[in-house]
Amino acid sequence: MNSILLLMFLSIGGCKKESYFRDTAPILEANSKILTYDSVQQSSVMVLGVFHFGKNTLAEKNQNSIKELVALLKAYKPTKIVVEWEPERSPLANEQYQMYLKDSFDISNKHNEVYQLGFRLAKAMGHDSIFMFDDQTDYIGSLAEFATEDDPFSFELFSDYANGESNGFYNVHENLLRHVYGENSKLRNSMNLLEHITLLNSPIHQKTNAQRMHMYEVRVGIQKNWAGPDWLGRWYRRNVRMMANTLKMMENGDNLLLIVGDNHKWTLDMLFENTPDFKVDSSWDFLIRQSIMEEAESLGFFFKYQQDYITKKMMQ
Numbered sequence: 440m441n442s443i444l445l446l447m448f449l450s451i452g453g454c455k456k457e458s459y460f461r462d463t464a465p466i467l468e469a470n471s472k473i474l475t476y477d478s479v480q481q482s483s484v485m486v487l488g489v490f491h492f493g494k495n496t497l498a499e500k501n502q503n504s505i506k507e508l509v510a511l512l513k514a515y516k517p518t519k520i521v522v523e524w525e526p527e528r529s530p531l532a533n534e535q536y537q538m539y540l541k542d543s544f545d546i547s548n549k550h551n552e553v554y555q556l557g558f559r560l561a562k563a564m565g566h567d568s569i570f571m572f573d574d575q576t577d578y579i580g581s582l583a584e585f586a587t588e589d590d591p592f593s594f595e596l597f598s599d600y601a602n603g604e605s606n607g608f609y610n611v612h613e614n615l616l617r618h619v620y621g622e623n624s625k626l627r628n629s630m631n632l633l634e635h636i637t638l639l640n641s642p643i644h645q646k647t648n649a650q651r652m653h654m655y656e657v658r659v660g661i662q663k664n665w666a667g668p669d670w671l672g673r674w675y676r677r678n679v680r681m682m683a684n685t686l687k688m689m690e691n692g693d694n695l696l697l698i699v700g701d702n703h704k705w706t707l708d709m710l711f712e713n714t715p716d717f718k719v720d721s722s723w724d725f726l727i728r729q730s731i732m733e734e735a736e737s738l739g740f741f742f743k744y745q746q747d748y749i750t751k752k753m754m755q
Contacts, residue, residue, distance in 0.1 A: 488704035
């Protein structure tokens, strides 16, 4: 029996093997000839993710951080400041802004980031207006089922449905979600306002935001009413419209600075990256580099040594 098996093995091993080798040179050559849309004239855009300011931002220490942040952002030389309000609010907002330029509109008691960051930075840049790009996208399709008289989308009704239909599946990651959110909140809350906003713009933090948006609500109603996927789809639809509003206001050569809730940043960055009219500048790289440059200047480094210092710090 052993000799028969040996003969079978040798006969199989001696057969001419069919070659599956394929010459990739033609594919690589064809790939090098693919035309792209990179020749489209581009304007620069930088998405600054922030938390929505509360009354505590009016405290003196936070006001100092806001002034520092405005000073850093001036170095980007933005040609338009774009804030998270709908374009329909532009007439009133710009009326207020014109009064602010004339020192007849007081923002010292207005905590919203539109006033505290948008107005201040636009004035510091000598702009005659500010721009708006938000869109409060309708809750349509299955999401309309969760409307109340006072709320176009009730998370309470949505949660009740999820607990009845998808319990154990939609919330399988809930403990991890709460743990990560809690630890990251502690980290952010230990920082001053400038450090907090800078951290919100880090690629790691933005990846966490994106993961969060795809690990909870999206798991509700799959193959039934699709409420969870529709909820996430509505988020994408809103951000696509925000990108489109930016596209409409853009002029060749613009440096657009968008001030927006930080959870929008990962989505908008992705959309702008895939829209050939835009070149995306990293808000994280910019803020870190500018902060290190200020640190180098405070240490009295000359320009040549500043660049060496910045490079070393960025690599840490």
